[in-house]
Amino acid sequence: MFQGFPEIKEALMSNKMQAAFMVAPMAIALRAQGVPVKIVYLGHRYGSAVVVRRDGPVHRVSDLRGRIVAVPSRFSDERLIVFRAMAANGLDAKKDLRMVEMAPPDVAGALAAGAIDAFSMGEPYPSQAEIGGFGRVLFHARQYWPDYISCVLVVRQDVIDKRPDAVQVLVDGIARSGLWLDEKERAKKHRLHAADFVGRFYYHQDPKLLRWALTNPIDRVKYEPLSPRRADFETIVNLMVQTGVLDHAIPFEDFVDTRFAEGARAMTAWKYEAGDDRAR
Amino acid sequence: MQKLVLAIGAWIIAITSAHFALNVNWQVLMNDRLPEGQRKLNVAYIPVT
Numbered sequence: 626m627f628q629g630f631p632e633i634k635e636a637l638m639s640n641k642m643q644a645a646f647m648v649a650p651m652a653i654a655l656r657a658q659g660v661p662v663k664i665v666y667l668g669h670r671y672g673s674a675v676v677v678r679r680d681g682p683v684h685r686v687s688d689l690r691g692r693i694v695a696v697p698s699r700f701s702d703e704r705l706i707v708f709r710a711m712a713a714n715g716l717d718a719k720k721d722l723r724m725v726e727m728a729p730p731d732v733a734g735a736l737a738a739g740a741i742d743a744f745s746m747g748e749p750y751p752s753q754a755e756i757g758g759f760g761r762v763l764f765h766a767r768q769y770w771p772d773y774i775s776c777v778l779v780v781r782q783d784v785i786d787k788r789p790d791a792v793q794v795l796v797d798g799i800a801r802s803g804l805w806l807d808e809k810e811r812a813k814k815h816r817l818h819a820a821d822f823v824g825r826f827y828y829h830q831d832p833k834l835l836r837w838a839l840t841n842p843i844d845r846v847k848y849e850p851l852s853p854r855r856a857d858f859e860t861i862v863n864l865m866v867q868t869g870v871l872d873h874a875i876p877f878e879d880f881v882d883t884r885f886a887e888g889a890r891a892m893t894a895w896k897y898e899a900g901d902d903r904a905r
Numbered sequence: 906m907q908k909l910v911l912a913i914g915a916w917i918i919a920i921t922s923a924h925f926a927l928n929v930n931w932q933v934l935m936n937d938r939l940p941e942g943q944r945k946l947n948v949a950y951i952p953v954t
Contacts, residue, residue: 626950626951626952627949627950627951628951629951630951633949633950633951636949637949641947642947642948642949643946643947643948644946644947644948644949645948645949645950646948646949646950646951647949668954669954672954673954697953729951729952729953730952746953747953747954748953748954749952749953749954750953775954776953776954784946787941787942788941788942788946791946792946795946795948827950827952828952829952830952838954846954
């Protein structure tokens, strides 16, 4: 587990890590810089929000003018959603507010301490600010960006070339987990259970926080469809160019390999309930 | 003198054993020694969606 995206980028480039979940624009920027990696799948859809101080003066997007907003990286969808929301309200995020980069685990504390006026971040940090009583969601990403994407699964090209079977197993597992989390009438039960074991064994966070993020409401974070779609990524690339973090648009095929998502298309949800000894 | 040497030796062995047991991730170490085609992939993440 890492605490920031720049460290993940370095670990991936040095082959300490062979695959990584990272924000989509960072993966695109790496590819544009010639780093041999490809996006093979999505981690989730939605799950990001802009949060302001609960008792603060920001009640509308236009109130963000002149404020300090934290984002996880200049190469993040959380930054792009701020540009998009500001533009929809007749403002320019580049001129009308100040963006600062901050590691995700630090933003809730910075908001509570008054060091920033708002943050744009993925879950569970918006939930942390809400539960803590000092933050209020100004808007969820879905309100300005249908089918919003944040984290994607990136794999080194040498691993794709030499070990495609291992990559397919990884993608299949993510696909099955997503279907399990979104399984119609069992979704809430599965998400509560996932919050418990992910909180304790992977994220080392209070499961209460993840329970809130995964069920309040149930579609706050979605886990399907996770196949990388051309139109979604063209939107991201265009926004990256418009906002000055990418010199020129690069073609979808240059940074996405869709074969593993196609291979996972027939997958079904894991058969697993709390108390089972293993998932099947 | 012999007792002191034995005590220091026992202390070093105890501390070294505790270090190997508590601070070394043996799974990662053993995985890195496998032939490339048999290694588990290391997947990086941060605690955020």
